Amino acid sequence: MEYFIQQLANGLTLGSIYGLVAIGYTMVYGIIGMINFAHGDIFMLGGFAALIAFLILTTFFAGIPVALALLLMLVIAMLMTGLWNWTIERIAYRPLRGSFRLAPLITAIGMSIVLSNFIQVTQGPRNKPIPPLVTDVYHIGNITISLKQILIVVITSILLFAFWYIVNKTPLGRAQRATEQDRKMAALLGVDVDRTISITFVMGAALAAVAGTMYLMYYGVAGFNDGFIPGVKAFTAAVLGGIGSLPGAVLGGLLIGLIESLWSAYFSIAYKDVATFAILAIVLIFKPTGILGRPEVEKV
Amino acid sequence: MATGTNTMIKDTILKVEHLSMKFGGLMAINDFSFEAKRGEITALIGPNGAGKTTVFNCITGFYKPTMGMLTLKRSNGKEFLLERLRDFEINKVAGVSRTFQNIRLFSGLTVLENLLVAQHNVLMKASGYTILGLLGLPAYKTAAKEAIEKATYWLEKADLIDRADDPAGDLSYGAQRRLEIARAMCTGPELLCLDEPAAGLNPKESLTLNALLRGIRDEGTSLLLIEHDMSVVMEISDHVVVLEYGQKISDGTPDHVKNDPKVIAAYLGVEDEEVEQIEEQLDHGTVEGGTV
Numbered sequence: 001m002e003y004f005i006q007q008l009a010n011g012l013t014l015g016s017i018y019g020l021v022a023i024g025y026t027m028v029y030g031i032i033g034m035i036n037f038a039h040g041d042i043f044m045l046g047g048f049a050a051l052i053a054f055l056i057l058t059t060f061f062a063g064i065p066v067a068l069a070l071l072l073m074l075v076i077a078m079l080m081t082g083l084w085n086w087t088i089e090r091i092a093y094r095p096l097r098g099s100f101r102l103a104p105l106i107t108a109i110g111m112s113i114v115l116s117n118f119i120q121v122t123q124g125p126r127n128k129p130i131p132p133l134v135t136d137v138y139h140i141g142n143i144t145i146s147l148k149q150i151l152i153v154v155i156t157s158i159l160l161f162a163f164w165y166i167v168n169k170t171p172l173g174r175a176q177r178a179t180e181q182d183r184k185m186a187a188l189l190g191v192d193v194d195r196t197i198s199i200t201f202v203m204g205a206a207l208a209a210v211a212g213t214m215y216l217m218y219y220g221v222a223g224f225n226d227g228f229i230p231g232v233k234a235f236t237a238a239v240l241g242g243i244g245s246l247p248g249a250v251l252g253g254l255l256i257g258l259i260e261s262l263w264s265a266y267f268s269i270a271y272k273d274v275a276t277f278a279i280l281a282i283v284l285i286f287k288p289t290g291i292l293g294r295p296e297v298e299k300v
Numbered sequence: 301m302a303t304g305t306n307t308m309i310k311d312t313i314l315k316v317e318h319l320s321m322k323f324g325g326l327m328a329i330n331d332f333s334f335e336a337k338r339g340e341i342t343a344l345i346g347p348n349g350a351g352k353t354t355v356f357n358c359i360t361g362f363y364k365p366t367m368g369m370l371t372l373k374r375s376n377g378k379e380f381l382l383e384r385l386r387d388f389e390i391n392k393v394a395g396v397s398r399t400f401q402n403i404r405l406f407s408g409l410t411v412l413e414n415l416l417v418a419q420h421n422v423l424m425k426a427s428g429y430t431i432l433g434l435l436g437l438p439a440y441k442t443a444a445k446e447a448i449e450k451a452t453y454w455l456e457k458a459d460l461i462d463r464a465d466d467p468a469g470d471l472s473y474g475a476q477r478r479l480e481i482a483r484a485m486c487t488g489p490e491l492l493c494l495d496e497p498a499a500g501l502n503p504k505e506s507l508t509l510n511a512l513l514r515g516i517r518d519e520g521t522s523l524l525l526i527e528h529d530m531s532v533v534m535e536i537s538d539h540v541v542v543l544e545y546g547q548k549i550s551d552g553t554p555d556h557v558k559n560d561p562k563v564i565a566a567y568l569g570v571e572d573e574e575v576e577q578i579e580e581q582l583d584h585g586t587v588e589g590g591t592v
Contacts, residue, residue, distance in 0.1 A: 171416070171423035174409070178417040181406045188360060188398060189418045190391035190487055 002142045007265040008258065013149040013218065015257020016156035020211035021234030022241065022249035023163065024204030030244040031180045031200050032097065037108040040231015041115035042085050042205050046212025047222040048119060050077040051130055066133055070217075074155075077209040085205030086198055094194065112227070119224040127223040130216055152214045159210060160250060163203070167246060176200055180244075233260075233276065240280050242293020251291060255279075310337040312373060313491055313522045314359070319368035321354050321546075328354045330546040332368075336491070336539070338375070341513065341523040343533045345557075346543035347566055352526045353401065355543070356495055358383070359524075360398045361390040372396060374490055392421050397489035399480040401496045401526075407469030411460060411479060414468050415451035418486035423447055454482040457515060459508070474505040478512065485516060492516065494525040498532045510536050534558065542566065 021043050028036045053076040057069050092111050096103045136147035167173035175196050178186040187193045215230065216222050233256055241252025256276055263275040283291065314336040321329040329351045336342040344352050357363045359370055359382060370382040372394045380394040390396050406414050416423070426443030455461040458478035463471060468479060477497060484492055497513070498506050506529065513536055517523055527533045533540060533554065540557040542550040550560040557563055561579045 171420055174413055174417050175420050175424075177409060177413075178406050178420075181408055182404055184362070184387070185400075185404045185406070186417065187387040188391055189420065189483070190388055191417065191420045192388045192392075 003265065004262075006143050007261045009143070009145050009149060011258035011261035012254065013152050013257070014261060015254035016152050017211045017215055017218070017253075018230065018234045018237045018256050019250040019253025020156060020159065020207045020214075021230065022237040022253045023246060024208045025235050025238040026241070026243050026246060026249040027176075027200050027204050029238070031176060031197055032093075032104075032183075034093070034104045035108065035235070036093075036201075036204075037105070037231075037235075038088060038111035038115060039204065039208060040234065041112045041119075041227035042081055042088075043208040043212045043215070043231060043234070044119065044222070044224065044227030045084055045115060046077045046081040046205070046209030047216040047226060048123060048128075048212075049080040049209060050074070050213035050216055051128055051222050053077060054130060054133075070133060070151075074210060074213050077213050078206040081205045081209035081212070082202040085201045085208075089198055089201040094197075112231075116224050116227055123224060125224060127221040129221050132220060133217060148217055152218065155210065155214065159207060163207070164246065166203075172196075172199065229273075236276065236280050240283055240290055242290030245290070245292045245294070248290055248292035255291075310339065312336070313338040314524065315369075315371040315373070316355070316359070317369045317371070319355065319358060319370065320366045321351070321358060321363060322366040328546050329358070329365075332543065332546065332548055334541045334548060334551060336522060336524050338490075338522050339517065339520060340538040341517050341525065341536050342539045342541065343537035343554075344524065344526050344541050344543060345528070345530075345533055346549075350543040351546040352543055353495060354546075356398065356493055356524075356526060360396060360493060361385060361387045372491065391487050391489070395488070395490040396493065397484040397487045397491070398493035399477075399484050399495060399497065401499060403473075403476045403480055405468040405476055405480060405483070407467065409468060410465050411455070411468050411471070412448070412451055412464045414479060414483050415454060415486045416447055418483045419447045419450065419488075450486060454485050457512060458482040474501055474508075477501065477505075478509070481512065481516075485521070489521060491522050491524060494523065494527075496526055496528060498527055498529040501529075506532060 021039065024039045024042070025036060028034060028039070050073045053073045054069065057064055057072060088111055092107050093104050096107055134146070134148045134151060138145050138147070167176060175186065175191045176199075178189075178191060179193050179196050183193050186196075211234075212222075212226075215226070234253065237252035237256045238249045239252070240255060241248030241250070243249075259276050259279055260272045263269075264272045267275070287293075312335045316335070317333050319329055319332045320327065332351075332355065334342075344355060346352050354363065358365045358368075361382065365383050368383070372380045372382055374380070374395055382390060382394060382396065385394060406417065409417065423440075423443055426440050452461065452464075455464055458481065460471070460475060460479055460482065463475065468476065471479060477500075481492075481494065481497065484494075494513075498509055501509060510532060513523060513525075525533075525537075537554050540550075540552065540554050541548060542557055542560070542563050544566040549562045549566060550557050552560075559582065561582060
C-alpha cells in the first residue's frame with residue numbers, strides 16, 4: 001500500500017509536467033487546428049532558459065535565497081520561451097496560414113529539428129547538470145515525498161487555475177474561444193485574430209517553460225534531446241484527454257504520468273512507454289475524440 | 301424633391317465607386333457604384349447570382365476588389381478606404397459590422413458571451429490587455445459591467461433576454477438570426493450590413509425583424525441589407541439599389557424601383573421587346589407595378 005502511494009506521488013509529479021506541456025499542444029490545436037510539433041522543443045528550451053538564468057543568478061548574485069532564485073528562473077524562462085514561440089509563430093507558421101493543411105505541420109517538424117539542433121550546437125551535445133536546489137525530503141511512514149514534488153504539484157495547480165480563469169473569464173479568453181470557433185467571424189467583430197493566435201502561442205510556451213524548469217529541477221539535467229520524448233508523451237496526453245479540451249489535457253497528462261510510474265513499479269520498466277501508448281490506442285478505439293473531447297457535430 | 305419633403309440634407313456614409321470583382325474569367329461585379337446615406341435603410345436587391353453577396357464581401361473585407369473604391373465616412377468626418385483595411389479593422393476602425401446569409405454564431409459560447417466577444421476591443425483596453433484585469437482594477441470592473449449592460453440592452457431588443465446563458469447553438473433559427481443582429485450591434489457599428497436577415501423566417505418573425513431593424517435605424521445606425529423578401533424590402537427601405545449580372549440596373553426609392561420596367565424584367569425574365577411594350581404601357585398608365 002505504501003509502495004502504491006509512493007508511486008502515485010511520483011506519477012502525479014510527472015503527470016503535472018506532462019499536463020502543462022499538453023496544454024500548449026491542445027490550445028494551439030484548438031485555435032488554429034495545427035499540431036505544433038515544435039512544442040516539445042519549446043519545453044526543452046524552457047529548461048535551458050531556466051538553467052542559464054540559474055547560472056547567471058548564482059554567478060552574479062551569489063547567496064541569493066533559493067525561493068527567489070527559483071521564482072526568477074521561472075519568470076525568465078517563461079519570458080524567454082514565450083518570446084521564442086512568438087517568433088516561431090510569426091516567421092514560420094503565420095505566413096503559411098491559409099495554405100494547405102500539411103504545410104504548417106511540416107514546418108512545425110522542421111522547427112522542432114531547428115530548435116534541438118540549435119541547442120546542440122550552442123550548448124553542446126552533453127547533458128548539463130544543475131546542482132540540486134531543493135533538497136528537503138519528508139517521510140510519512142515509509143513514503144518519501146520530496147519538497148520538489150510538492151512544489152511541482154502546487155505550482156502546476158496554481159498555474160492551471162490562473163489559466164482556466166484567463167480562458168473562461170477574461171475578454172482575452174473569450175476572444176480565443178471565439179477565434180477557435182470561427183476565425184473570420186471573430187475578425188469581423190473587431191478581434192485582432194493574428195494577435196490572439198500569437199498570444200495563444202506565448203501562453204502555451206510560458207506553461208511549457210514552467211514545465212521545463214520543473215523537469216530540470218526534478219531530474220537535475222538538461223539536454224538538447226529532452227524535448228522529444230516528453231514532447232511526444234505530452235502530445236499523447238493531449239490526444240488521450242481529447243485534443244482541444246483544456247481539462248482533457250491536464251487529465252491526460254496526469255493519466256500518462258500515473259500509468260508510467262505504476263507500470264514501472266509493478267511490471268517492467270522497459271515497457272513503460274509501450275504500456276502508455278497501448279492505453280492510448282485502446283482509449284482511442286472506444287472513444288475516438290479522447291476522454292473529454294467533444295465529438296464534432298456537423299449541423300446539416 | 302428630396303429637399304422639398306426633407307430639409308435635413310443626408311450625409312453619405314458609404315460610397316461605392318466603380319467596384320469590379322473578377323473571379324478568374326468571371327466578372328461577378330462590373331463597374332458598380334452606389335451611395336448609402338447616413339441614417340437610412342438601403343436595400344440591395346437582385347435575382348439570385350446577381351452579385352449582391354459579393355458586394356457585401358468586398359465591403360466587409362472578405363474579398364479584395366479587383367477594382368474600385370469603397371469609402372466609408374464616419375460621423376466624426378473621418379474617411380476610410382475599406383479595401384485597404386485589414387479584416388478586423390473594418391469593424392474596429394471603420395465601424396462596419398455584418399451578418400451572414402448562413403448564420404455564423406459562436407455556437408459553443410453562450411448567448412451573452414457572443415455579445416461580449418463583439419465588445420472585445422473595449423474590454424481589452426479596459427482590462428489593460430488582460431494583465432490589469434486579472435488584478436481586478438475598478439476601471440475594468442466598470443467596463444465589464446457596462447459591456448454586460450449593453451449586451452442586456454440588445455438582448456431585450458432582440459427578445460432573447462431569457463436565453464442569455466444558453467449556448468447560442470441551442471436557439472431556434474429565428475432567435476439565432478436576431479442574436480446575430482444583436483451581436484453585430486454590440487460592436488457599436490455606424491453601418492450595419494445584413495445579408496438576407498429575413499431568409500427562412502415565418503411571417504410573424506419577419507414582422508418582429510422589421511420592427512427591430514427600424515429601431516436600429518432610428519437609433520442612428522445606417523443599414524445596408526440584401527433581401528429577397530419584398531415585403532421586408534418595400535416595407536422598411538428608404539432607398540433600393542437593384543443589381544443584375546453584376547451591374548446596377550436601378551437605383552431610387554422603393555416606389556421608383558418597383559415600377560422600373562428594367563427591374564420587372566430582371567425579376568420576371570421578360571424579353572427585351574416586352575420590356576419596351578411594358579414601358580409604353582406604363583407611359584399610358586395601364587400597368588400597376590404592384591407585385592415585383
